[in-house]
Amino acid sequence: MTDPLAHLLRVLDLEALGAVEQASAGALVGDDLFRGESVHQPNGRVYGGQVLAQALVAAQRTLADHASRAPHSLHGYFLRPGDLSVPIDFTVERLRDGGSFSARRTHAVQHGRPILSMITSFQELQGGAELAGEAPAAPAPEDVPSAADVLGGIDHPYARHWSDDSAFELRHVDGSLYLRPPAPSERQLVWLRARGPVPDDPFLHRALLLYACDQVMLEPVLRAEGVAWPTPGLSVASLDHAMWWHRDVRVDEWLLFEQTAVSAQGGRGLGAARVWSPDGRLVASMGQEGMIRVPAADAR
Incomplete structure (x- = not known):
């Protein structure tokens, strides 16, 4: 893949198939x-952030009469693993179009069964009170090792994916989880940026942030356990994802993820994040719960 970002932008440019004429799993007659x-x-599985972002794009495409409305929140449930070998169909139910807000329910369907169900709310740009807090102190991204610095020269599919084939560059402030167990901590700071310029479309930048964040949302739970990604027997899968956009964002500028491990129990873990722009503005908040099965300590 010579240009991962260009390829991702093509993947997010969904094909419109019109209205559903016959009801099927996850779809109602008349859905877009x-x-x-x-x-x-x-x-070998579909990346969860991709399905979220595509479902958001599908929902936004149904706002022809309210094109100025931007997504401000969503909640999605991952229901089944996605199959890389077949396309994904997205059905959109138009739940409501009010004076300021619109709501859409989107199902992602493969093999006649939903793999994701998501509700998104959109809002007209409006004024109001401003409150954002302060961004955490962090070294500049230029002073933090990149995935390529850590994984460069390792001939392994995952190493190539994280260092070269991803549309986004990640820089972990306190060391990554790519190779070895980190020092246990319930907090994590990560710099993230697209690997090239993105068109000046505010909605596209919001969709790309949704795509990118799924890569790191559960890492604080692993870090709290002192577990690295290559740990033998480790099994991780996203269960649901909630997100709130507070302000416009540019993903081709460095964004700082301030992350915490909220809880871990019952084979599940909850990670939370606040995302800060380079000038210290809070642009988004998000949370994700996932299945996290960590092998016994003597097997690590």
Whole structure:
């Protein structure tokens, strides 16, 4: 893949198929229907952030009469693993169009069964009170090792994916989880940026932030356990994702993820994040719960 970002932008440009004429799993007659392909992943499964972003794009495409409305929140549930070998169909139910807000329910469907169900709310740009807090202190991204610095020269599918094939560059302030267990901590700071310029479309930048964040949302839980990604027997899968956009964002500028491990129990972990722009503005907040099965300590 010579240009991962360009490929991702093509994947997010869904094909419009019109209205659903016959009800099927996850769809109602009259729902808007779209279709999309997938970005290759070394684990052979569809990346969850991709399905979230595509579902958001599908929902936004149904706002023809309210095109100025931007997504401000969503909640999605991952229901089944995605199949990389077949397209994904997205059905959108138009729940409501009010004076200021619109709501859409989107199902991502493969093999006649939903793999994701998501509700998104959109809002007209409006004025109001401003409150954002303060960004945490962090070294400049230029002073933090990149994934390429850590994984460069390692001939392994995951190493190539994280260092070269991803549309986004990640820089972990206190060391990554790529190779070895980190010092246990319930907090994590990560710099993130797209690997090239992105068109000046505010909605596209919001969709790309949704795509990118799924890469790191559960890492604080692993870090709190002192567990690295290559740990033998480790099993991780996203269960649901909630997100709130507070302000416009540019993903081709460095963004600081301030992350915490909220809880871990019952084979599940909850990670939370606040995302800060380079000038210290809070642009988004998000939370994700996932299945996290960590092998016994003597097997690590």
